[in-house]
Amino acid sequence: MTDLPLPSQTGIRKRLFRATHYALEATLNSGQAFGWNYSQDAWCGAIDNHWVGLRRSSAGLLVQVAHPHVAWARIADYLQTDFDLPAALRTFPADPFLQSAVRHYRGLRVLRQDPWICLASFLLSATKQIVQIRQVYQELCNRFGLPVATPPGHPQLFSFPTPQSLAAAGEAELRSCRMGFRARYLHAAAQRLADGSLDLLHLRRLPLQEARRQLMALPGVGRKIADCVLLFSCDQPRAFPIDVWIARTLRAHYFNDRSIPLPQLQVFAEQHFGPHAGLAQQYLFHYARKPEPLMQPL
DNA sequence: GTCCAGGAGCCAT
DNA sequence: ATGGCTCATGGA
Numbered sequence: 535m536t537d538l539p540l541p542s543q544t545g546i547r548k549r550l551f552r553a554t555h556y557a558l559e560a561t562l563n564s565g566q567a568f569g570w571n572y573s574q575d576a577w578c579g580a581i582d583n584h585w586v587g588l589r590r591s592s593a594g595l596l597v598q599v600a601h602p603h604v605a606w607a608r609i610a611d612y613l614q615t616d617f618d619l620p621a622a623l624r625t626f627p628a629d630p631f632l633q634s635a636v637r638h639y640r641g642l643r644v645l646r647q648d649p650w651i652c653l654a655s656f657l658l659s660a661t662k663q664i665v666q667i668r669q670v671y672q673e674l675c676n677r678f679g680l681p682v683a684t685p686p687g688h689p690q691l692f693s694f695p696t697p698q699s700l701a702a703a704g705e706a707e708l709r710s711c712r713m714g715f716r717a718r719y720l721h722a723a724a725q726r727l728a729d730g731s732l733d734l735l736h737l738r739r740l741p742l743q744e745a746r747r748q749l750m751a752l753p754g755v756g757r758k759i760a761d762c763v764l765l766f767s768c769d770q771p772r773a774f775p776i777d778v779w780i781a782r783t784l785r786a787h788y789f790n791d792r793s794i795p796l797p798q799l800q801v802f803a804e805q806h807f808g809p810h811a812g813l814a815q816q817y818l819f820h821y822a823r824k825p826e827p828l829m830q831p832l
Numbered sequence: 833g834t835c836c837a838g839g840a841g842c843c844a845t
Numbered sequence: 846a847t848g849g850c851t852c853a854t855g856g857a
Contacts, residue, residue: 565838656838656839659837660837660839661837661839662837663836663838664837664838754841755839755840756839758840759838759839776838777837778837778838779838
């Protein structure tokens with residue numbers, strides 16, 4: 535790695551990750567991960583149950599960790615700082631709408647999340663606004679997670695609960711976190727992982743269709759949630775989740791506002807957007823939701 | 833009050 | 846196959 539260690543202060547360690555074209559806020563706060571909060575000039579959250587603070591500097595990403603030391607390589611892996619974004623963007627079709635989205639949000643990336651946390655997050659997401667998903671996510675951490683060593687001056691952070699702890703908590707306890715009908719699905723998924731009948735990390739080794747099939751066998755997981763898990767945590771860059779925003783965008787800009795059914799949009803997206811379709815989807819999603827550019831330096 | 837949110841499952845045509 | 850309804854809950 536080409537990262538530079540910086541002088542530590544009071545048990546906090548810092549390091550500079552040299553990463554160009556990294557739009558940190560757009561990436562952490564664009565509806566792919568729900569556990570990052572801005573405090574003390576940094577985006578704070580957990581990676582592998584360790585507190586991490588992130589901010590941009592002119593040379594790259596400034597990363598600080600609290601002391602039980604998390605491996606720097608795990609942080610780089612989560613953030614995908616070694617991912618060759620310009621090369622991926624070059625695989626995009628020369629389609630004016632997509633290219634416009636890329637121009638507005640260049641630097642937006644896809645994280646590599648923990649598959650369990652990703653699955654649980656998107657089980658919570660069905661017909662909920664992103665702010666609400668973040669609230670329920672945080673409540674799950676506070677109630678069923680474990681305290682994480684947090685630097686002074688920052689809000690106490692709790693880890694995302696394990697499948698075992700959510701399975702043991704029971705459906706009614708989950709429901710009291712205001713997740714409504716999604717509680718049954720989350721509890722069932724937690725049980726499947728806790729009893730070992732499904733191994734999410736193993737999905738990373740499977741071909742796309744087979745991994746998708748296994749995910750969709752879970753109650754409450756359809757094509758959209760499965761593709762979110764595949765794209766954001768299972769190394770499937772072609773996965774193209776179509777939610778209400780993406781469906782609206784595709785119909786408006788590629789089908790002249792005709793009422794194309796979802797499966798047909800799915801087929802179109804697969805053949806149109808190429809090997810990094812999921813990344814393209816993330817640009818389209820962000821562009822559809824907030825068309826005004828983020829004027830942050832790259 | 834009303835509409836809608838990073839959906840999925842079920843049932844009636 | 847396709848369309849409509851329901852599932853909870855809260856923000857806009």
